[in-house]
Amino acid sequence: MVLDKLANADRYVCMHPLFAQAFKFLQETDLATIETGVLEIEGKKLFAIVSEAAGVTKDNYKLEVHRKYIDIQYVISGTDHMGRKDLALCAEPNDPYNEEREAAFFPDKTDNWFDVPAGSFTVFYPDDAHAAMVTGERVVRKVVLKIAVEG
Template sequence: MVLDKLANAQRYYTLHPLFEKAFAYLRDTDLAKVPTGVHEIEGRKLFAIVSEGAGVTEQEYKLEVHRKYIDIQYVIAGTDHMGWKDLAQCEMPNDPYNEARDAAFFPDKTESWFYVPAGSFTIFYPDDAHAAMVTGENVVRKVVLKIAVERK
């Protein structure tokens, strides 16, 4: 898991062949004007999901994981409240992995909470169980870039 500011994105280019393109999208796109929804950047290898709205409460959140995609979650406006837990320490999922949505959900509670202000991003890998948009009634505009995991 990574938490950083977009100004430092070049530090992460070598972590995946599509990270430089992903961060260029964040840097070069007027994200305040992009409509909510799914936007392809490089087919299903790299795409963006733009959302805006209030989140869930700390009583309602669920930890999620993905297998096929890495998430880069960038906050455009507002402040996202996120949680993290190592997948290896999670119990069995209460909502098992579904390939179509590339997600499983866990009943575990996070051990690490942090705030992600506008202009900052997180990177969640498949072994990072995470909860995002735990903002209650606070409105957040964000983009989640989905980057296909490279299989060797």
């Protein structure tokens, strides 16, 4: 997992062949006005999901993991409250992996919480069970870049 500011994105482009293109999208796109929804950048290898919504509470969050995609979650406005737990420490999923939604959900809880303010991003790999948008009624505008593990 990575947590940093977009200004430091150059530090991470070596971590995956598509990271340079992903960070270029974040740096060169007018994210304040871009419409919500799914945007293809490089087909199914790299795409963006733009959202603006309130989240869930700490009583209602679920830890999730993905197998085929790495998430770069960039906060455009607001502050996203996120949690993380190492997948190796999680129990069996209570909602097993589903190919269509590309996720599994776990009953586990985490004590590893952090805030991601506007202008910052996280990178979650397939071994990072994570919970995002644990913001209650606070609205957060963000973009989740989905990067194919095998780029």
